[in-house]
Amino acid sequence: MDALLEIADTYVLDTIYNQLALLIAPVALPQDDSSLSNVTAATNSLFSTGAWQTRSYIPRQILSLSILMLLGAHILYFLFASFSYYFIFSHKMMHHPRFLPNQISLEIKTSLKAFPLMMLLTLPWFLAEVRGWSKLYNNVSDHWGGWWYLVGSVAAFLLFTDYCIYWIHRWLHHPLLYKPLHKLHHRWIIPTPFASYAFHPVDGYLQSVPYHLFVFLVPMHRYLYLGLFFAVNFWTILIHDSDMITGHPLENIINGPAHHTLHHIYFTVNYGQYFTWADRAGQSYRHPDTSLDPLLEVKMHSESLKEGKAKPE
Incomplete structure (x- = not known):
């Protein structure tokens, strides 16, 4: 995030803060009201032109990061989820008997409600990055x-985050944590890409911690990160498209959309994020066989409806 903030500062935020500093320039202090004078002095100190023009000013960094996080979360969510929904997701899944009425609207509303608290919880990590820690x-x-090392750090990042998320995700299925935190996400048994961030905000934050923690433990190039x-x-977002395409050579290694589709259907399998090795080691792996494709249930449901309509009254 420090790289993104530097880009935003250079091309947008420096200009904005310079203009804002002029608008909130220090006001003259009154001579006859000491209490008002103290308040005005504090305000002048907080909004002093020099402070807000300085990139290392912590209040400015907090405000800038908050804006970037909220804007970025919404843009990435709607951009990537819409792309996946219109070009990858099979709309036949919406006829599955376990697909909820108005589900897409509910997924989007749940995601948008979760974003602010998720961003607030994540803010200290990004601020620490920007502060150089x-x-x-x-x-x-x-x-x-x-x-x-640059290439190796990618492998280290993927393996570290995958293994950590496997255990965080699995712990979130413990009865003490599942109902208050993770059950909301499993409301979407047949998820669409818009369900990818339809979490309880604490659930979403916990599963993001390994991504942030990694760069405080292991050196990584900032733009690569x-x-x-x-x-x-x-x-x-991609693994929430309910895709059950199977038979490709990497399905025994990569924990893809088909694997995660089975996780939403059966709950206690395929906790991994990218790879299958942690699930295999933890004995929670379930192979995405074609016989498990939820589209088969869609076809059966559709045929039963047709048969029901065809029966004479």
Whole structure:
């Protein structure tokens, strides 16, 4: 996020804060009212032109990050989810008997309600990045491993976050946590891409922690991390498209949409985010066999409805 904030500062926010600083320039202090004078002095200090023009000013960083997070969350959500919904998601799934009335609207409303608190919980991580407390670095040459390390850090990021999310996700299915936190997300038994962030906000935040934690433990190129952040968001949406395409050579390795579709249907299988290895080790893996395709149930349901209409009264 520090890379994104730097870009936003350079091209947009510096200008905005300069203009705002002029609008809220310090006012003259009254001479006869000491209490009002103290309040005005404090206000002048908080909104002083020099402070808000400084990128390292913490209130400015908090405000900027909050704006970027909320705008970014909404843009990425609607952009990626809409793309997946219109070009990947099978609309036949909406005729599944367990697809809820007005489900897409409910998924979107749940996501939008979750965003503000999720962003608030995530803000300290991003602020710590911006303040320079993470292990993010600027140039490939800044790390002794160079390009080899850059490539290796991608593998480390994926393996670390996948394994951590596996356990966080599995713990969220514990009876003590499932009902108050995770049950809401499993309301969508046949999810659409818009269900990807239809979480309880604490649930969504907990599953995001490994992404933030990684760069405080392991050095990573800042722009690579930003790219992975966008990729992770797209993947999270993609695996909620209820796709059950099977038979491809990577399905034994990659925990894709078919695997996650089975997770929503059967609840206690395929907790992983990217790979199947953690589920295999944890004995929670279920292979996406074609016989488990929910589209088969859609066809059966459709045929039963036709038969019911065809019966004479």
